Amino acid sequence: MIPPPAAAAFLAAYGWGGATILPVAGDASFRRYFRVVDGARSAILMDAPPPHEDPRDFIAIARWLGEHGFAAPTIDAVDLAQGLVLLEDFGDVQMRETVDANAARAPALYGTAIDTLVRLHGVPAAPVPPYDHAVLHREVDLLTQWYCPAVGVTPDQARYDAAWDAVFAPVLAEPGVTVLRDYHSENLMLIPGGTGERTLGLLDFQDALVGHPAYDLVSLLQDARRDVDESVEAQMLARYKDATGAGDAFDRAYHVLGAQRNAKIVGIFTRLWQRDGKLRYAGLCPRVWRYLERDLAHPALAPVRVWFDATLPAELRGDPMLVRQGAAA
Numbered sequence: 001m002i003p004p005p006a007a008a009a010f011l012a013a014y015g016w017g018g019a020t021i022l023p024v025a026g027d028a029s030f031r032r033y034f035r036v037v038d039g040a041r042s043a044i045l046m047d048a049p050p051p052h053e054d055p056r057d058f059i060a061i062a063r064w065l066g067e068h069g070f071a072a073p074t075i076d077a078v079d080l081a082q083g084l085v086l087l088e089d090f091g092d093v094q095m096r097e098t099v100d101a102n103a104a105r106a107p108a109l110y111g112t113a114i115d116t117l118v119r120l121h122g123v124p125a126a127p128v129p130p131y132d133h134a135v136l137h138r139e140v141d142l143l144t145q146w147y148c149p150a151v152g153v154t155p156d157q158a159r160y161d162a163a164w165d166a167v168f169a170p171v172l173a174e175p176g177v178t179v180l181r182d183y184h185s186e187n188l189m190l191i192p193g194g195t196g197e198r199t200l201g202l203l204d205f206q207d208a209l210v211g212h213p214a215y216d217l218v219s220l221l222q223d224a225r226r227d228v229d230e231s232v233e234a235q236m237l238a239r240y241k242d243a244t245g246a247g248d249a250f251d252r253a254y255h256v257l258g259a260q261r262n263a264k265i266v267g268i269f270t271r272l273w274q275r276d277g278k279l280r281y282a283g284l285c286p287r288v289w290r291y292l293e294r295d296l297a298h299p300a301l302a303p304v305r306v307w308f309d310a311t312l313p314a315e316l317r318g319d320p321m322l323v324r325q326g327a328a329a
Contacts, residue, residue, distance in 0.1 A: 003034055004047050006082040011036060011045070014077040014086060021045065024092075035089065043076060046085040055085050058206035062087075064126050065205070070116070071191060071198045072205065090201035091192045096185035096226055106232050112200050113188055113220055114236050118243045119197075121177040121213045131179055131211025133172055140164055140260050142267025147285075148312070150270050150320040155311055163303040164260070170300075171253045176210035183216040184223045213244075214254040215261065222258050222291040224265050224284055255298035262292035270320045282321045289317045 001023030011019055019038035030052040034045040048055040055078070065072035073088035095113070099106045129135075144155045182204045189201035217240060221233040241250060265288050273282035296305040316323055 001032060001034070003045070004049065004082070004084065006079070006084060007034070007045060007047070010077070010079050010082060010084045011086070016043070016086070036086070042089045044073065044087040044089050046087060048083040048085065050081075050083045053083055054080075055083060055206070056080065057208075059085065061126065061128070061205050061208050065202060068120075068123050069197050070120065071194070071201045073201065073203070090189040090203070093190040093192070094186055095188040095190060095200070096223075098190060099185065100226065103229075106229070107235065109190075110220070110228075110232055110236050111239060113183075114217070114239050115243070116200055116202075117183070117213070117216055117220075118240060120180075120216075121244065123178075125176055125210040126178040126208060128178070128208050128210055130176060131209040131215070133168060135209065136168055136172075136260055137161065137164065139264040142271065143263040144267075146267045146270040146274065147320055150274060151312075151316050151323045153311060153316065156307075160307055160311075163307045166303040167256050167301060168260075170249065171212050171214075171256050174212050174249075174253065177213045179209050179211040179213075179215045180205040181207045181209065181215070181219065183219040184225065185220070186225055212253050212257060213246075214250060215257045217254060218258045218261050222262065222295075224262075224269075224288050224291075227287060252298070252300040255295045256300055258295035259292060259301050259304060262288050262295060266292065273320065279321075282319050285320060286318045293317070 003021045007021060008017075011017065011021075016036055016038055019036045022035045022037060024033040024035050024044065030049055032047040034047065036043045036045050046055060046058075048058075059075050059078060062072040062075055066074060071090075073090060075085060075087060077086040078084070095109050099109055141157075141161075144157055144160055148155045180202070183202075187202070187204040189203060191198055191201045194201070217237065221228050221236055237251075237254065240246065266285055269281040269285050269288065272278040295301060296308060315326075
């Protein structure tokens with residue numbers, strides 16, 4: 001977490017010369033984040049190094065969200081050639097760590113997150129590409145591309161794709177809303193002193209698409225990085241449905257997209273372990289499998305459940321490192 005070489009000159013050009021640069025975090029991508037401190041003021045420096053990263057989508061969605069009254073960080077300065085972006089600092093208090101420290105706050109905080117989605121889904125969709133059939137398939141295929149080989153399974157890809165085709169059609173028929181795609185507790189910040197619509201700060205939305213409104217609820221309530229109590233999940237689904245008038249079709253879409261997202265994440269976490277050497281992600285897979293199994297139990301997922309039961313039975317579901325070790329023993 002050493003600041004990029006161009007950081008000092010970039011900051012000096014925009015009035016932050018001599019500021020202290022402190023590491024904040026990296027993530028599953030090549031992006032890194034630093035806090036820039038100058039006396040009582042602070043900002044966040046995003047390092048999105050080209051050619052691996054391009055911050056233009058993040059900048060565009062941040063500005064779109066801000067224009068529509070949502071608490072995305074303001075963009076203070078940009079150097080696209082260097083991949084540097086200076087952002088508003090939302091502080092260090094994640095929704096995740098707050099709920100983990102005090103479970104009694106979960107209903108209120110998750111309720112605020114749901115209310116934010118209700119507002120987001122009430123405005124015309126952002127000018128971003130559709131979350132269409134091709135994208136859904138490309139994502140769900142990450143499981144067969146990465147997890148299956150990792151645990152020694154050669155999948156029947158044609159049957160896998162056909163099973164998903166059988167369940168995707170109703171989801172794709174729904175009118176689209178802005179889907180942020182990584183709307184979960186580690187990307188929701190409790191803004192110090194925030195009030196009203198600026199209570200919950202939004203991060204990591206650069207991959208936004210126009211898709212089904214259930215998707216971001218899945219991201220939030222089937223969180224790959226923390227266990228969400230099933231009672232909280234049920235309460236929040238009811239809260240969203242009460243606010244929007246969504247019915248049984250929404251429940252079906254929620255579980256279809258839950259299965260799709262969780263299958264994708266199992267594949268992504270396996271790739272992060274195998275290809276990128278980020279070992280901790282393999283250990284997150286058992287939680288994601290538990291969510292996936294709950295979604296597969298819904299009648300709408302019957303064709304997909306048949307494929308999973310035949311191809312990846314219970315003993316092949318979990319941490320891919322441990323599953324592979326067990327198979328080799």
